[in-house]
Amino acid sequence: MNDHEAILRSVPLFDGIRPDEWERMLGCLGAVHRRYPAGEFILMAGQPADRVGVLLEGRAQVLREEFSGARTILTALAPGDLFAEAFACASGGGRTLPVSVLATSDCRVLLIDYRKIITSCPSACDFHARLVRNMLAVLADKNLLLNRRLRHLSKRTTREKLLSYLSEEAAAHGGGEFDIPFDRQGLADYLCVERSAMSAALSKLREEGLLETRRSHFRLLRPRDREDAELF
Structure with missing residues (x-):
């Protein structure tokens, strides 16, 4: 937590989480840190859409690859950006990803099981309700970003x-x-x-x-x- 505390505190999903809740929250969510070298896929199309990621270091891209080999970049990711949340929410974690997330430089990410965000744990942690409200706000903002991109493409x-x-x-x-x-x-x-x-x-x-x-x-x-x- 300490190495990337400032970045995590800037992520809208964690807005309103108290300092004394961080360690317990990340443990409850089953959060894991992963490193990916440049050119490696963080998530790949076809994998279960059950994880939400936070980019902690480096740069990455969310992209769609067609059968023909053509590639469309949907968005670029910088430290502090959340990714894969819309697909996890849309499918309830039960479908597969239609897009991939590619590390364009050496990256470090935090991966969270989406189902643990929306489901209260047996110890009745009180931050789950805040996480759900924050996720709704994140999805609304992502929808606005998508609308802006559609305006360019139109x-x-x-x-x-x-x-x-x-x-x-x-x-x-x-x-x-x-x-x-x-x-x-x-x-x-x-x-x-x-x-x-x-x-x-x-x-x-x-x-x-x-x-x-x-x-x-x-x-x-x-x-x-x-x-x-x-x-x-």
């Missing part, structure tokens, strides 16, 4: 999808300069577009003076920004 062109996503990231970071959690292929997979088409759209935006980018770092430029940049 755009007609690759250019419009890019601008929709990058504009939202700029707003989330409080300014026009920010980093995204994807490389070029990852961004193309996330937006469900061909990488070549996306690269062409990015080049066009740069030529028009609307965008500056280097790897995963982006800067959106408004007309006034471009005029100021030309003075230096």
Whole structure:
């Protein structure tokens, strides 16, 4: 607990848990720590959807792999992010995962048996009700995130999808300069577009003076920004 206490306290699922409850709660939930090297699957499609994970260290992606071999990135995970909770809740832990979770760097995760979250233990631990309320809030927030992604994907062109996503990231970071959690292929997979088409759209935006980018770092430029940049 001590090594990752700050991260765990930031996880919405554990909101309102008192300091004296942590050790007992994690024991009651059967929480286990696991390490995964970059490139290894933390969870795989087809496995039982009975575990909820918290990323403690590293980076990971939730993705769907088609029969054809095509891969779609559903979301990128950073330390403190919860994953697989929606599938566990939807199936009550009784179905299989339709997606996989891939470690994109060396990772450490906390895995929890979903059924132990929603079922009070014999010792009548009083934090289970809070965990259930918190889980409902987490699912509501995840639904809003999904709706935002659908808004990007509903755009007609690759250019419009890019601008929709990058504009939202700029707003989330409080300014026009920010980093995204994807490389070029990852961004193309996330937006469900061909990488070549996306690269062409990015080049066009740069030529028009609307965008500056280097790897995963982006800067959106408004007309006034471009005029100021030309003075230096």
